[in-house]
Amino acid sequence: DGTLFDLGSSWDQRQVNEWWEAYNAVNRTFAVEVAKMVQPEDVVWIHDYHLSLLPKMLGEEEKRIKLPSLTKKIFFLHIPFPASMIFKEMECGPLVLEGMLNADVVGFHSFTEARHFLSSAKRILGLSNDSLEGGLIGVRYQKRTVVITMRSVSIEPYMVDAVMQLPTTIDGEESLQSKHTGRMIIAGLDVAQYLSGIGPKLITYEQLLHDMPTWKDNIVLVQRCLIPGARRLDEARTIREIRFIVQRIKNKYGDAVIDYEEIFGSTLPVDQRLALWKASDCLLNTELRCGLNLLPLEYVYAQKAAEVPGIVIASEFSDVFGVLNGALRISPYAIKGT
Numbered sequence: 148d149g150t151l152f153d154l155g156s157s158w159d160q161r162q163v164n165e166w167w168e169a170y171n172a173v174n175r176t177f178a179v180e181v182a183k184m185v186q187p188e189d190v191v192w193i194h195d196y197h198l199s200l201l202p203k204m205l206g207e208e209e210k211r212i213k214l215p216s217l218t219k220k221i222f223f224l225h226i227p228f229p230a231s232m233i234f235k236e237m238e239c240g241p242l243v244l245e246g247m248l249n250a251d252v253v254g255f256h257s258f259t260e261a262r263h264f265l266s267s268a269k270r271i272l273g274l275s276n277d278s279l280e281g282g283l284i285g286v287r288y289q290k291r292t293v294v295i296t297m298r299s300v301s302i303e304p305y306m307v308d309a310v311m312q313l314p315t316t317i318d319g320e321e322s323l324q325s326k327h328t329g330r331m332i333i334a335g336l337d338v339a340q341y342l343s344g345i346g347p348k349l350i351t352y353e354q355l356l357h358d359m360p361t362w363k364d365n366i367v368l369v370q371r372c373l374i375p376g377a378r379r380l381d382e383a384r385t386i387r388e389i390r391f392i393v394q395r396i397k398n399k400y401g402d403a404v405i406d407y408e409e410i411f412g413s414t415l416p417v418d419q420r421l422a423l424w425k426a427s428d429c430l431l432n433t434e435l436r437c438g439l440n441l442l443p444l445e446y447v448y449a450q451k452a453a454e455v456p457g458i459v460i461a462s463e464f465s466d467v468f469g470v471l472n473g474a475l476r477i478s479p480y481a482i483k484g485t
Contacts (some may be wrong), residue, residue, distance in 0.1 A: 159461075185218050255296075258297050330403075335368060340385055429457050
């Protein structure tokens with residue numbers, strides 16, 4: 148996310164070694180504590196990159212305490228897995244792969260991520276894979292077959308239905324429509340971090356207003372930016388860039404063409420989010436890299452009763468594009484094309 152550059156630091160492998168030692172210590176601590184809780188043949192579901200070494204370390208700890216039989220382990224990665232050419236540059240890459248491959252099942256949100264993982268396993272560890280029954284993929288590792296699977300998740304429709312009936316949702320929808328009467332509303336909701344692609348989105352919108360000057364009285368971009376505080380340097384840099392572009396757009400085309408707000412936290416309250424979805428004609432997603440973002444799915448569901456349902460414009464670099472086959476595909480880097 149550029150934080151090393153923000154700090155004015157050069158790449159220092161010694162610093163990476165310190166991080167790696169800390170990462171090992173965290174995974175080892177989890178292994179020791181989880182091993183105290185499990186029973187033979189239990190299934191342990193391990194989530195995300197923070198604990199990629201845990202499948203292997205937990206198996207080692209179970210053997211150390213002489214558990215009669217080992218647990219079954221599922222490892223699920225919720226973020227994009229990098230291409231093998233990038234992953235092989237990591238000194239600790241083989242150890243991360245070995246950690247994950249000690250699970251019985253390794254899951255990803257999309258085939259693209261699974262393909263990158265399989266490619267890394269082949270190029271770095273020399274492992275081959277085979278097709279299994281049911282459309283699954285198996286990797287032979289240490290005389291075992293590790294199952295590779297792809298599973299996307301979904302929204303909670305009953306919860307969404309209930310929230311759409313709340314007075315705050317209905318009032319919020321009416322308020323947005325009243326505020327932007329006569330304009331087509333383009334909705335955007337993103338975390339204020341570089342990989343969310345908000346900068347390219349704003350530049351694309353600015354280009355649209357430049358190319359189609361008569362549209363400035365007919366459209367508005369309602370953009371909400373979340374500031375969770377998880378990556379403070381990245382977020383601070385991104386917010387500076389966004390504010391600069393937003394002000395430039397307003398100076399050129401007037402305040403009415405963009406409705407921009409910043410929200411401190413990792414999520415927009417669900418009633419406000421659904422009000423935005425129901426009031427808008429389009430959801431614009433320009434992520435540069437992302438795992439499975441459920442907001443476009445929620446947007447489509449919220450539009451189910453609309454006379455003219457809104458559309459989703461989705462980045463080809465987002466996993467959600469592989470789920471929403473009807474979404475319009477764009478590249479956030481192709482400003483003119485978008």
